[in-house]
Structure formats: C-alpha cells, structure tokens
Amino acid sequence: MSIYQTSTDDLALLVSAAIGFSVPATHYSIIGIMPTPSGESPYNTKIRIKFGPPSIYVGEKTLYYDRLNLADLDHLHPFTDGRLKARAGPGISVSGLFPALRDGLGINFTVADLEETIATEDEGGAQVILRAKPTSPGWYGEYTAKMSPYQNFSILFFSTTLSGY
C-alpha cells in the first residue's frame, strides 16, 4: 500500500509504526538522509530525524528503511510496452505530470521526490525522465516514463466547411 501516498506521508507511517503512536510528518524534520553505508543495515537508506514543535516530544533518532528504486517501475507492466495511457506532450515539466502519473501508476510523486525534468518527444508520444532527488524520502534512481501522445486536434477534421442551419 505504501507507494500510493506521498513518500513523506509514507515515511511518517513507518515512523509511527516504530514509535508506537501516530506521528504526522510535520512533527519532525529530516536533518540527514543518505544511502546506508556498507554493512550498517540491510535497509538501503539511513535517515536522521529531529522531533520538535508542534510535537510535544524532543530528541533525534537515526533510522533505517528502504527507499524504492524508480528503475523497478520497469518491471511492473506485464501486458504493455510500458507506455502509460496518461497523456503528455513535449515541453511539459515532470511536476505538471504528477496528476497524470498518479492516475497512470498510482504513485503520488511530489516536488520533494523528483528533480525537475521536461518531457520530450519520442517515437510513440512523449517520454519524461523521473529522476529522484538525493533528498527524496521515498525514491532513488531514475526511470523513463513513456506517456501516450495527445491527439492532434487538427488532423481529426475531415472538413472545415460546415453546413448551416
């Protein structure tokens, strides 16, 4: 279930599970996030969070969890060529495609997750590179999402001469 909400909220759920009560993401700040140094933990990400107002608690904690590899999105489309039905055209920024990616993949990306990239034209429509920010709470790596093209309005017209009433 975890990828269907923002990675910030998902991390808050994981923290809540470990701490034993519900902690919203606004109750702590991430003061460091990095790939886990070799041998420290089987989880791929090391994070240090600091609690403070509006939380009634204080203190810092180092935790380990898994960020997900964007490249693994490539494994998830058994019946298609990987091209999403969601539409995009060249020149659209990745943040402008967040709603389409959410409908197409179910993944709720935010500007905290992805670097700003611009969709480019490809042979079947448009493609956009999803590249994780190093500070993304939920993702690493990159993936090229292939989107369906917008239909060209002009070529759908057989005739521009309309009959009158």
Added chain:
Amino acid sequence: MYPYQKPQLELLLDLIKEANPGMPFPPTAANLRFGTPVAQAVPSGGIADTNILVTGKDPYFGTKVVQYRRINVTQLFRNMMPFKLTIWTGGQLPDRTTLKYLNKTFGTAFLDEDVLGSTRPSGNFTQTIPILATSKCYSGSIDINWQPGPRDVNDFFTATALPGRLFPGGNDFAPGFKPVGEYMCYEVDFSPLSGTFAQIGASGTWNGASALGIPITNFLKANVSPDFKGDQPHTAYGGLNGLSFIRVAIPIATVPEANSQSTVFKNVVAIIAQPNSWFRGKLLMHY
C-alpha cells in the same frame, strides 16, 4: 582519578596499576576482589581520603588495604550546580535517572548503587542527592533543580529499522517474479462494465465463466491482455476463477491502493491473489 570516563572498577584498577607497576599478573576484576570503601582522615602530606580492602584471587592470595582519593562530585561540578534539569518523567524523578542523565552528558560512571533509590518531586527549588559512602569512586552530593520537560522520542523507539516501504506485492524482482496485479490494469477505465459490476455483489468468489463474468473476461481480453482466460482457475496463467473479490466505493481503507485521488474513478473491484496464484497483489478494476 582523572580518567573519569570508565566504569568505576576500572578506575580503581587503574590506580592500583599506576602505583604498582610490574605485578606478575595484571590486576583485573577477575583476580582482585574489593571490600567496602571506608572514609579516612587525609594523612599529613597525602591526599587519600578513602581506604579499601583488596583481596587476591587466583593466581593471587592475601589481602591488602589500599588508600586513594574518591572523586568529590561536589567539587567536580562546583560551577555547574544546581543542575537545571528538564527531564521528562510520568511523575517523580528517580535519583538513578538523574545519574543516567549525568553519565550521558558528562561521561561520568555513576552506578545505580551510588545513591539510594529515592525519587524527587518537580519544582523550582534545589534538591540534594547524596552519594552513598559505599560508592567506590565518588563522594559528595549533587544539587539539582528539575522541572518536567518534553519527553525524548528515544524512550519510544524499540527498533531502528522501519520495514514496509514496498512496491505492491513486494520488492523482489528476481528473474521469474510473478506479475503484479496492481499494475496490470491500474489505469484502464472499466466504466463500460459498471452495470455488470453492480450485479456481481459486494464480495464473493470470482467466476469468469458465469453469465456476469463473461463480459468482464471479454473486456479484460480486449483492453488489457488476450491472456486472460475466463474458464481457468487462478493457479493457471491468465485464470482468475476461485479468487475472492470485493467491490467498493473509493476511497476505502481496505484497498488503499485504489486510485482514490482520481477525478475519473469512483469505484473499484479488486480481485485478491493467493500465494499460489499466477500473479501477486490485487487486480484492480477502476470504474
């Protein structure tokens, strides 16, 4: 006793080693046993305010009384007391909690048995914690002024690992992994089947070959993959028969992966895979 940041017994053994170099077997906690420290008058020209009986164990035998000076915490912390503490507790503050705080903050090596197991009320006044005379390395007393503060989250965490950030069906993509149901038709609009879905019930066992199942199977074949087979059990590739399904309006907590933020979809039928199914996760049909 300048190297404070060691366990108390180690501090005492260090003093014995410093004063008695060349002992055939290095003094350790295993071959020496210590009695109860006794306060003494500081001898003329000396500094030792304490003596303690040391008894040898294998390979040593015999006893010896050694003299030394304990760390006077009243002097050690003289410019810092009373300590203004804002330690959280559910009620009164145990003296032993205060010692743990000092150990953590200053690297001292107080043990629980250095004080009585007293507790203290909060308030803006100075309270004195005496160090027991039986403490091997410390003497004097600690003044504190404590009032409850925010609680440290480290009191709550029982583990540093946060499992559970997963793709649907898990993060295992080794060769031969099962297809993931969530992604087979996540974004396909099943609205043309809304009338059929309305009749299949809110939950039950999937039957792709029934009168209601046939149009659904046909839609899956046409819009998702021709590999779907309406008359096959869920253990065979493409089959769904025998799996349970639920039909719900979204958003719904039991199917959190349903596309609840979409402006297009209002309902979902989820077919839930079993461990021996040909796919994993849930097959989601949004409409």
